Amino acid sequence: MSSWLVPVAVAVVVVVWAGVRHAQAARSDALLDEHARRRVAPGAAAVSPVAVWREANRLFRCGDREGLLLLAEIGRRVPRRRQAVVDTWLAALRGGVSRGLDVEWRSRVQRELVSHLRPGGDFWPGMDVVAPGAILVDLDLSGCRVGRVDLVGAVFVGDARFGAATVTGDADFSGARFLRHAVFTDALFARSASWSLAVFTGNVSWRSTQVAGSLVAAGAKVSGRADLRGAEVYGTADFRRARFGGRALFGGVVLHRDALFGHAWFRGRTDVGSALIGESAEFDHTRFGRRVLSGDQGDQRA
Known part of the structure; x- marks a missing residue:
């Protein structure tokens, strides 16, 4: 490979990586914003972070996948809430047996949990x-x-x-x-x-x-x-x-x-x-x- 192609290739990789990170951040913002818009009447005041937290917990306790994703986004955006999010997921794994083991739901919660406990791009330290x-x-x-x-x-x-x-x-x-x-x-x-x-x-x-x-x-x-x-x-x-x-x-x-x-x-x-x-x-x-x-x-x- 010609010497001038190396820095060009590096630059392309950096641009692609930055684009992917930007897209992920945009999707995270869009998820919470869209969730808030669906639950607020036109002209009403914006939903407070506390209301979003309560709604995410309510959906999660109902077994709604959106609640699981909302809790994950809250943890990404508000680091001080991360342990509370982890505790909420773990609480779900402690109960619910009366409704059946529900292996699929437990596995989904565990996968989301582990994705933040393993060092990497979405790691939450100290949990x-x-x-x-x-x-x-x-x-x-x-x-x-x-x-x-x-x-x-x-x-x-x-x-x-x-x-x-x-x-x-x-x-x-x-x-x-x-x-x-x-x-x-x-x-x-x-x-x-x-x-x-x-x-x-x-x-x-x-x-x-x-x-x-x-x-x-x-x-x-x-x-x-x-x-x-x-x-x-x-x-x-x-x-x-x-x-x-x-x-x-x-x-x-x-x-x-x-x-x-x-x-x-x-x-x-x-x-x-x-x-x-x-x-x-x-x-x-x-x-x-x-x-x-x-x-x-x-x-x-x-």
């Missing part, structure tokens, strides 16, 4: 995900970056994906039920994370997960494989009374402080090759249903 008891369908928060997570007692229908997610606050999945596979591979928890009494029907992967505080899985039940290879926990790791029905892979895990396995039950093969525990390890009344592999044995079977 907390607080939805105890929510019913979530094939939730995919992979690569998302959020603040605090409270999904205590949540039910995950289908796979739950949190791979490479970053949680800057505490994360609490206590009592949650994962009805298929759960993936936390390469996730970063900047504070503590709890899966106390959680139930995993399928496999769970904490492979290469990092937890800056404590990891609590006391009383958790895993029917499938539990993969913690390469995980690193800087606080206490609490697996007391946990039940591992399938293979438990602890190869290369680094537990910087105490590791508590009292009354835990490992029914499948347990691989602990090159696992490191920084302080004390408690295995009082721990049961192993099959042999424990360590060192080269664990590496060969990984």
